[in-house]
Amino acid sequence: MGIDRAKIERGVRLILEAIGEDPEREGLRETPHRVARMWEELLGEREEGLDKATRLFQVDTGDQLTLIKDIHLIGICEHHLLPFIGKAHIAYLPEGGRVVGLNTIVRWANALAKRPQLQEQLTRDLAEKIMQEMNPKGALVIIEAEHVCMMIQGMRRPGSIFVTYTKQGPVDITAEVWSLIKGLG
């Protein structure tokens, strides 16, 4: 489903009126349009990023673990519609030498982030996508992120990092991944 920019623009105008602003004043006149463009960039084309056919490569990996660290990620918290910004670390133990390109994994992460959701959900979706597409022996996804809603309201705790992680598949690779991450510093 595409993003209905006109509808977002109407909504933003309503918010501006609700907070006592004049949506027609100079500085605000283009704001609904800009906000709609921003939401489209944040949440648009999710399906396109997910549905593209996956190119699998065959390599003689033996029992070699693959770890992709520090994938920059912007998610949208479904409770406040504010971003959480952080990094994903993804590891998997291939089955039968099946691997995918780095770009593919980054594309899945970015596409799955394009909807309002909890960080836990995104973490699980990413692990499930990897299992579904590659069927590795084991997969592990860690996301660490700062939530803007936490930074600006209530307890106001900038610097608090939410860490979520999930593992999937018959082989538990948690211990190897942690020691690998620690070794990398």
Ligand SMILES: [Zn+2]
């Ligand atoms: Zn929130």
